[in-house]
Amino acid sequence: MLVLALPDTIAFDLATPIEVLGRARLASGRPGYQVQICGSEPVIDAGPLRLAVDHGLDALSHADTIIVPGRNDPAAAVPASALDALRAAAATGTRIASICVGAFTLAATGLLDGRQATTHWAAADQFRSAFPAVSLNPEVLYIDAGQFITSAGATAGVDMCLHLVRRDHGAAVAADASRLAVAPLHRDGGQAQYIGRPNAPTTGAGLDTVLAWIETHAHEKITLATLADRARLSARTLNRRFREQTGQTPMQRVTAARVRRAQELLQTTDLGIDHIAHLAGFASPAHFRTQFKRLSGVAPHAYRNTFRPPPPATAR
CATH class of the missing domain: 1.10.10.60 (Homeodomain-like)
Structure with a gap:
């Protein structure tokens, strides 16, 4: 399993699969996943951090699963080499999942066109404007569409990773992983991200x-x-x-x-x-x-x- 690090990646999103999936253990005690990081550059900025990565984009061609974290500026251009590598991996059947606004990166490949996807609710309008061919549902925690899985922000990435563990290795392994993550074993993907409480009313016209x-x-x-x-x-x-x-x-x-x-x-x-x-x-x-x-x-x-x-x- 590879986590794709792009310039200005969100450190929390990057760490989520490393910690949740990297600590999953099978009944035999063996790791459930071998989690590695690959980057579009040898050194990646991750907010206040600078990360040296051991693998380049060529490693994506050997991955069975790729996790795409969000970036602090989701509208920033994605390196063409990264888009090409994701498309090539998808063509061989590789499973690709995004966390938070990582859906922007995945959508930029065109792989989500005509499919259902989600992202952080606060970025929904921006996503719809940028990718009108994607059927966006910003009201859920994650959407598993088979080969492509997208999740909402922050802890929804944990939910999605636990869902992958459950899908790959069963409920018992997922239960152990959830205890290590101190997270609920199962929050349904269809659960609402947020039912907004209005702040100060601003509609005017007497309302x-x-x-x-x-x-x-x-x-x-x-x-x-x-x-x-x-x-x-x-x-x-x-x-x-x-x-x-x-x-x-x-x-x-x-x-x-x-x-x-x-x-x-x-x-x-x-x-x-x-x-x-x-x-x-x-x-x-x-x-x-x-x-x-x-x-x-x-x-x-x-x-x-x-x-x-x-x-x-x-x-x-």
Whole structure:
């Protein structure tokens, strides 16, 4: 397995496969992977670091898997030699995975055209503009499309690497690797990266007050008429302005706020799922489960198991 280091590579992305995959051990004790670094240049800048690499791009032709980390400037031109080497490796069936905005490098080869891919949610618009032929889904942690796997930022790269271990060597080896990484064994790739909480409202046109009110009152019984009254607009006008200025309907905004509240309760309390559904403002537990999974990508119970911090160790 080779990790491709390009100029201005993100050090965290580069280290993730080295640490997660490089420490995976089979039942016999043998390493699950031989992880090596190759670079487009003998010395690579990685943010504040300078790395001397032992292998050049010619090593990619011998790899069974290639990991492509992100770069601090994902829009920077990729060395043509690196693009050619990735295309040549792909033509022989080599598996290629990207971490974070490493998807920009992989997409620059044309290998993702017509395929589904993901990247860091904050770079989604930039990615779509640069690579319109790629079917981007920025709302998930990673996408396994067979030969090509793409993941979102930071810890989603850990999730993807553990997914590769599980795919290659089974759940038991992946469980050991997750314990070494002190990471959840399995966060589903379809789980949402982030359900954004608006910062200061900036829509103007009289909606600022309504948006702020939704964030603090979403748990209450709210109807479209309630919001229209607060905005001093007709329901039809409110719907139109919401769509124009937020891309959502008013009630979609309410539902997203309720899901965020439920996420907080799942992480910070021991309350039952049905009770949380009520406290977050949902009409029924069934409706809560449906909307929670639609927006976050996983069921409430799975979300709690993944994101709830472990209980503190008891003193002896």
